[in-house]
Amino acid sequence: MTRIRFHQELDELKHRILAMAGMSEQAIDLAVQAYTQRDLALCQRVLNNEDAINRAEREVDEFAIDLLAMQQPMAVDLRFILAVIKINADVERVGDQAVNIVQRVMNMIELPAYELPVDIPAMASRVRAMVRDALRSFIEGDTELARHVLEADDDVDRINKEAFASLSTFMQAKPEGAVQALDALSIARNLERVADHATNIAEDVIFWVRGADVRHGAGQSLAGS
Amino acid sequence: MSNSFLQFRRRFTDYLATFVAAALSTIVVGALVAIFAYLVIKGAGSVNWAFLTHTPKPVGEVGGGMANAIVGSIMVLGMGSLMGIPFGIGAGIYLAEYGHNRLGSLIRFTADVLNGVPSIVIGLVAYGLVVFRQGHFSAFAGSVALAIMMVPMVARTTEEMLLLVPQAVREAAFGLGIPQWRTTISITLATARAGILTGIMLAFARIAGETAPLMFTALGNQFWSFSANQPIAAVPLQIYTYALSPYDDWHRQAWAGALVLVALIVGTISVVRYLFGRSVLREVS
Amino acid sequence: MATAVEVRDLKAWFGKTEALHGIDMAVESNHATAVIGPSGCGKSTFIRCLNRMHETNPVARSEGEVKVGAMDIYSMPAVDVRRKVGMVFQKPNPFPSMSIYENVAAGLKLNGTRNHKTLDDVVERSLQQAALWDEVKDTLKKKSGASLSGGQQQRLCIARALAVNPEVMLMDEPCSALDPISTAKIEDLIFELKQKLTIVIVTHNMQQASRVAEFTGFFLMGNLVEFDRTEKIFTNPSDKRTEDYITGRFG
Numbered sequence: 047m048t049r050i051r052f053h054q055e056l057d058e059l060k061h062r063i064l065a066m067a068g069m070s071e072q073a074i075d076l077a078v079q080a081y082t083q084r085d086l087a088l089c090q091r092v093l094n095n096e097d098a099i100n101r102a103e104r105e106v107d108e109f110a111i112d113l114l115a116m117q118q119p120m121a122v123d124l125r126f127i128l129a130v131i132k133i134n135a136d137v138e139r140v141g142d143q144a145v146n147i148v149q150r151v152m153n154m155i156e157l158p159a160y161e162l163p164v165d166i167p168a169m170a171s172r173v174r175a176m177v178r179d180a181l182r183s184f185i186e187g188d189t190e191l192a193r194h195v196l197e198a199d200d201d202v203d204r205i206n207k208e209a210f211a212s213l214s215t216f217m218q219a220k221p222e223g224a225v226q227a228l229d230a231l232s233i234a235r236n237l238e239r240v241a242d243h244a245t246n247i248a249e250d251v252i253f254w255v256r257g258a259d260v261r262h263g264a265g266q267s268l269a270g271s
Numbered sequence: 272m273s274n275s276f277l278q279f280r281r282r283f284t285d286y287l288a289t290f291v292a293a294a295l296s297t298i299v300v301g302a303l304v305a306i307f308a309y310l311v312i313k314g315a316g317s318v319n320w321a322f323l324t325h326t327p328k329p330v331g332e333v334g335g336g337m338a339n340a341i342v343g344s345i346m347v348l349g350m351g352s353l354m355g356i357p358f359g360i361g362a363g364i365y366l367a368e369y370g371h372n373r374l375g376s377l378i379r380f381t382a383d384v385l386n387g388v389p390s391i392v393i394g395l396v397a398y399g400l401v402v403f404r405q406g407h408f409s410a411f412a413g414s415v416a417l418a419i420m421m422v423p424m425v426a427r428t429t430e431e432m433l434l435l436v437p438q439a440v441r442e443a444a445f446g447l448g449i450p451q452w453r454t455t456i457s458i459t460l461a462t463a464r465a466g467i468l469t470g471i472m473l474a475f476a477r478i479a480g481e482t483a484p485l486m487f488t489a490l491g492n493q494f495w496s497f498s499a500n501q502p503i504a505a506v507p508l509q510i511y512t513y514a515l516s517p518y519d520d521w522h523r524q525a526w527a528g529a530l531v532l533v534a535l536i537v538g539t540i541s542v543v544r545y546l547f548g549r550s551v552l553r554e555v556s
Numbered sequence: 557m558a559t560a561v562e563v564r565d566l567k568a569w570f571g572k573t574e575a576l577h578g579i580d581m582a583v584e585s586n587h588a589t590a591v592i593g594p595s596g597c598g599k600s601t602f603i604r605c606l607n608r609m610h611e612t613n614p615v616a617r618s619e620g621e622v623k624v625g626a627m628d629i630y631s632m633p634a635v636d637v638r639r640k641v642g643m644v645f646q647k648p649n650p651f652p653s654m655s656i657y658e659n660v661a662a663g664l665k666l667n668g669t670r671n672h673k674t675l676d677d678v679v680e681r682s683l684q685q686a687a688l689w690d691e692v693k694d695t696l697k698k699k700s701g702a703s704l705s706g707g708q709q710q711r712l713c714i715a716r717a718l719a720v721n722p723e724v725m726l727m728d729e730p731c732s733a734l735d736p737i738s739t740a741k742i743e744d745l746i747f748e749l750k751q752k753l754t755i756v757i758v759t760h761n762m763q764q765a766s767r768v769a770e771f772t773g774f775f776l777m778g779n780l781v782e783f784d785r786t787e788k789i790f791t792n793p794s795d796k797r798t799e800d801y802i803t804g805r806f807g
């Protein structure tokens with residue numbers, strides 16, 4: 047096979063973005079752990095790691111742009127690099143969401159604890175599974191797995207809406223716990239956003255492998271193919 | 272072996288080769304210069320107005336000239352070239368553009384053989400073809416002999432020059448919808464023009480000095496003649512006759528004739544070169 | 557959209573070797589179609605069949621149907637075909653024995669046109685179309701064709717081909733011997749020329765194919781593997797072999 051150096055660089059690009067994704071995944075895990083354990087130290091760790099994620103995003107983008115300019119990639123290679131650039135943005139925002147969650151958690155730690163009618167850890171574990179599957183579909187180039195991620199998003203949306211309903215009810219019943227409830231609602235929404243980013247990643251994988259743009263529901267026809 | 276020794280040996284070989292090449296060239300040029308110088312020394316004194324305008328005096332008498340021989344040479348060479356050049360170029364064109372087959376190989380072989388045939392034999396052939404048939408010697412017969420010599424020379428050099436024209440030039444013409452015959456005439460030939468001209472000039476120089484073929488065709492003539500159907504004088508023939516004679520005066524005139532002949536050849540080539548000889552092939556590669 | 561050249565089951569041989577194995581292609585009018593593929597795949601052979609230059613090689617032969625407009629090129633004299641389908645070659649080949657003017661006029665003059673006014677007009681028009689007029693208009697008859705720079709020589713060859721007013725222009729790697737700026741000028745030229753004629757361009761340079769051509773055909777070992785809009789070929793080709801070639805996995 048020719049263009050050895052180019053393919054080595056494509057592999058390098060893949061490793062870099064996966065390394066960065068690992069950092070974002072870890073950030074979400076730590077954030078949810080901080081919520082369940084009401085642990086300030088964990089919150090601080092998440093905040094400290096944020097820089098590393100942002101730096102990695104810049105490096106991945108630069109590397110990808112250089113490859114575009116210097117190697118004139120075509121077809122699947124071109125789609126791969128474009129997908130990486132988009133996944134890069136989504137992964138960075140997952141990191142941002144972890145920070146947002148942690149900021150809500152830090153607020154909640156200051157306030158008295160309440161038994162809230164929302165199962166954040168359960169929602170988080172679904173969302174984490176989506177992210178993991180999306181990243182694995184990227185590693186393997188597995189469009190089947192990517193499609194499952196797209197389908198799983200509906201569940202997460204539903205959970206988020208239920209959380210909204212139950213927390214609203216809770217706030218009307220117990221106004222003194224309203225701030226905590228709002229924080230929890232915020233965290234739920236952050237998690238829902240992470241799920242959206244996971245679906246974006248899945249769509250980018252399908253674009254890369256199939257050359258099909260399945261964003262915004264255009265992938266329904268793909269279901270049969 | 273040390274590096275510096277190798278370097279020295281390399282440089283020495285280089286200088287040696289250059290020296291040898293220069294020496295050999297000098298010898299060749301020197302020989303040429305010597306010939307010219309000798310001609311000039313021996314002949315210049317005898318080239319005067321009388322020489323150039325008078326016909327030969329009867330045997331034994333001093334004076335006279337080669338005027339009729341000069342004119343005769345011009346006539347015979349002119350007619351010979353008129354016949355030989357077109358056929359030669361035509362054959363050359365055929366060989367280069369169309370002759371990549373057995374007929375072409377045959378023609379090429381024949382031309383090469385003819386180039387090697389002794390000129391006296393060609394003179395005999397012309398004798399048989401023209402003189403014998405017509406029953407008399409003539410300038411025309413002489414020109415036929417010279418033409419027969421010219422054709423294979425011109426054909427081969429024309430072919431070589433045409434083959435030097437890159438195929439890309441012909442393709443460009445074909446791509447424009449120009450038919451092959453037109454391409455050959457207007458483009459390929461024009462591109463190879465200088466080389467073909469050189470070939471023609473070389474052939475001309477060769478036949479200008481030929482004596483043997485004229486001996487049994489043009490025969491020679493002591494008097495003025497402007498007819499193609501009668502024997503005619505030619506400078507090489509006169510030189511031959513005079514050189515073999517026992518008369519000093521004729522010897523002197525032979526030298527003068529030789530000088531005039533060489534001057535004529537060089538003059539003709541220079542004029543033709545000046546008028547037509549711009550080289551085009553240099554820009555193509 | 558109209559078809560300028562319709563190729564059906566075109567086969568070509570060099571002696572006993574079959575170089576093209578039955579090509580079908582429809583070339584769109586007033587567009588540029590690129591022909592790409594690895595060395596030896598038959599792309600030059602293919603376009604040389606389109607103007608019957610292939611048969612100038614004594615051992616070459618071709619079969620099949622090629623129609624330019626409504627006319628079958630094998631039912632008319634080759635010379636006439638070549639006036640409708642012009643060609644520009646890889647290495648610029650202006651006629652060395654002629655001036656710039658004579659080069660451009662050659663196609664007309666050597667085919668019978670004598671009228672000086674007509675020739676003058678055509679020479680100017682063609683040189684304008686080839687974006688060379690301004691650079692040479694003062695030395696038209698004085699300078700020889702071969703005294704120009706490489707890029708200018710190629711534009712001269714384009715002008716020469718345009719002078720006979722062809723419907724289709726075939727270009728066999730026209731920029732491969734040129735520097736990037738000359739290449740860019742010629743690519744701009746192609747863009748302009750498309751309004752008046754149809755262009756088929758063979759190129760080794762895929763970026764060039766993607767810059768100038770709306771359609772691209774990928775040839776491999778004498779077969780047309782894929783033929784589609786250029787963007788499709790370069791972003792998401794249908795055939796794996798096409799993808800392997802354009803991503804550089806071979807060739």
